[in-house]
Amino acid sequence: MSRKTKLISSPSSFIGIDGDGYISFGSGQPDLPPPREIFRNLEDRRLFRYGLIQGEIKLRQALAKEYPNARPEDFVITNGASEALDLVFRAIRQMHGRVKVLLCQPYYYSYPPLVELAGLIPVYTRLKEGRIDIEDFRKKVRGVKAVLINSPSNPTGRIEAIPTLHEIEAITQKLGVYVISDEVYKDLIYVRGNYLIKGRHVITVNSFSKTYSMCGLRIGYLWARDRKIVDRAIDIKVHTSMNTNTLAQEMALRAMDVPQSFVDRQTKIWRERRDFICDGLANLGFSLWKPEGAFYVLPKIKDSGRVVSELFYKHKVITYDGAWFGAPGRIRLSYALDVEKIKEGLARIGTYLKGKENWLV
Numbered sequence: 192m193s194r195k196t197k198l199i200s201s202p203s204s205f206i207g208i209d210g211d212g213y214i215s216f217g218s219g220q221p222d223l224p225p226p227r228e229i230f231r232n233l234e235d236r237r238l239f240r241y242g243l244i245q246g247e248i249k250l251r252q253a254l255a256k257e258y259p260n261a262r263p264e265d266f267v268i269t270n271g272a273s274e275a276l277d278l279v280f281r282a283i284r285q286m287h288g289r290v291k292v293l294l295c296q297p298y299y300y301s302y303p304p305l306v307e308l309a310g311l312i313p314v315y316t317r318l319k320e321g322r323i324d325i326e327d328f329r330k331k332v333r334g335v336k337a338v339l340i341n342s343p344s345n346p347t348g349r350i351e352a353i354p355t356l357h358e359i360e361a362i363t364q365k366l367g368v369y370v371i372s373d374e375v376y377k378d379l380i381y382v383r384g385n386y387l388i389k390g391r392h393v394i395t396v397n398s399f400s401k402t403y404s405m406c407g408l409r410i411g412y413l414w415a416r417d418r419k420i421v422d423r424a425i426d427i428k429v430h431t432s433m434n435t436n437t438l439a440q441e442m443a444l445r446a447m448d449v450p451q452s453f454v455d456r457q458t459k460i461w462r463e464r465r466d467f468i469c470d471g472l473a474n475l476g477f478s479l480w481k482p483e484g485a486f487y488v489l490p491k492i493k494d495s496g497r498v499v500s501e502l503f504y505k506h507k508v509i510t511y512d513g514a515w516f517g518a519p520g521r522i523r524l525s526y527a528l529d530v531e532k533i534k535e536g537l538a539r540i541g542t543y544l545k546g547k548e549n550w551l552v
């Protein structure tokens with residue numbers, strides 16, 4: 192590989208790159224606008240002062256109404272789901288020491304570093320056709336203190352079958368293992384409604400980034416049924432980020448007021464794009480799992496690292512290497528971009544692949 196096509200080794204080289212002729216299938220950032228209602232009358236001076244570390248009470252009250260048997264005091268509002276995950280792992284570390292956390296592979300690329308930064312040990316169960324292999328899960332869950340479930344999944348776009356989720360609830364309940372359920376794509380499911388994982392040891396993590404196209408505002412939350420996790424998370428957060436942006440919390444509160452039709456309209460658009468990109472990739476000869484939620488597809492290709500670098504340097508197309516998600520030999524494409532751009536991006540990928548058809552294993 193020439194100097195110009197030096198291997199790109201992390202998504203940080205791509206996040207935020209826009210315009211200048213690039214087609215980005217990279218970052219999982221919705222291109223659709225947030226609800227208009229969130230921008231009105233934001234002059235309130237209260238919004239510019241330090242706020243409660245746990246999060247604004249009105250937002251926690253609104254969230255408690257969204258979830259069954261939830262109480263406002265069991266939520267912590269965070270800087271996106273990212274901070275919620277970070278706080279949960281650090282709280283577990285403080286309470287239980289250097290324990291193991293079971294991750295599903297392929298995984299969202301931040302999971303292993305977040306687990307390790309907290310001083311915990313990641314262990315892995317391999318997904319089968321993009322979904323949890325319950326046999327393997329049953330074996331691996333023994334000996335871990337927490338499992339992380341992400342359905343719909345980034346990067347596979349697959350959802351877990353409800354019986355699988357029931358079984359996870361039962362095993363973890365029996366073993367006293369925490370289930371951290373990353374639900375950031377729960378509103379973006381194409382094939383059924385979401386199933387919320389239940390249980391005493393469940394910690395639900397969610398965010399306003401994807402459902403309401405509010406990524407940059409950095410609003411997420413954790414909801415733990417175990418009060419000790421909530422208290423630890425607040426104790427840690429007071430020394431790290433302090434309160435989550437109060438102005439953005441106010442905007443999140445308003446977003447919760449918009450009718451469900453807003454979310455339904457967005458999901459319809461994602462589904463149309465999903466169909467468009469899957470057909471396009473299949474026509475190019477790619478083999479892939481059809482996504483059932485979120486906005487990612489993870490087709491197979493040989494030498495995925497080289498493909499990602501060459502597509503970027505030679506064709507101005509951004510894709511992510513499956514290796515970053517624990518899935519070498521695949522590339523991840525986000526379809527959070529309009530159909531015209533998807534079409535152009537696919538055409539460029541088609542040009543790149545001429546004569547390389549045998550790479551499409």
Ligand SMILES: Cc1ncc(COP(=O)(O)O)c(C=O)c1O
Binds near residue numbers: 272398409410
């Ligand atoms: C599975 C998953 N969890 C968490 C996050 C982080 O989201 P947030 O913007 O809420 O920090 C992402 C972002 O892409 C994600 O895909």
